[in-house]
Amino acid sequence: MALATAHQPVAHAPAHNQLAIKRAGLWLFFFSETILFGLLLSARFYLEGIHREELDQLLGLGITIVLLLSSVTAYTAETAIEHDNKKVGSWYLFFTILLGLLFAGGVAFEWSTAHFHRYESFGSVFFTMTGIHATHVVTGVVMLILVWIQALRGRYSSKNPWAVSAVVMYWHFVDVVWVFYYPALYLTK
Incomplete structure (x- = not known):
């Protein structure tokens, strides 16, 4: 009996370890x-x-x-939820979703009006880079929608912000990628 109780984990340790594992997994991703x-x-x-x-x-x-701008709204949403301002957090998640859709729509519009072919050297690089990036943006929008729905239901708070934080970190990552892609595609010859 004493042996069984000696090996039981402390009640808060599994949740803490689980969060650490999630964070490590996100950074590996x-x-x-x-x-x-x-x-x-x-x-x-x-x-x-x-x-x-x-x-x-x-x-x-x-x-x-x-x-x-969507990075600013995502950060504002995360900060609001971490401070238990769920209504503001939900609104800024919604604004981030709209901006993400606007970005994806802009990329789609550019593809439809491009004056070069995807089989040309630059075209293949351009469509591949923007296509993979846009796929990540759309994935981020889907994740933001899922988090937004849960935020509207009051699921997240200062004690439980992980899903919001993870999605916002992903969103910032995708934005940082574009900061490198934009000059490489649009500004350099």
Whole structure:
């Protein structure tokens, strides 16, 4: 009997360990994604000698501003929820979702109006880089929607913010990737 009680974990240890494991897993995911996005960025510069097609600079700047603004709204949502301001947090999650959809729509519009083909050197790099990034943005929007629905139900608070924090970290990661992609695709020749 004494042996059985000696090996029982402390009540708070499993939850703490679980959170640490989740955080470590998220950072390992970010590391692996950094390799993917870094290789695509390297491909762009490896093929720098190719002629870069003209891109819609205003659209590129516009979608970049939208994505950066979405990082601000995501941060505001996370901070509000961490301070138990659930209503403000829910609203800013909603604004982040709208901005993410606007960004994805801008990318889709640019694809539909591109004056180059995906089988050309620059086209293949451009469509691959923006396509994989847009897929990550749409994935982020889906995760934000799921978190937003739960936030509307009052699930998250200062004592339980992990899902919101994880999705916002993912969102910031996707935004940081675009900070590198935007100049590589739109500003360099």
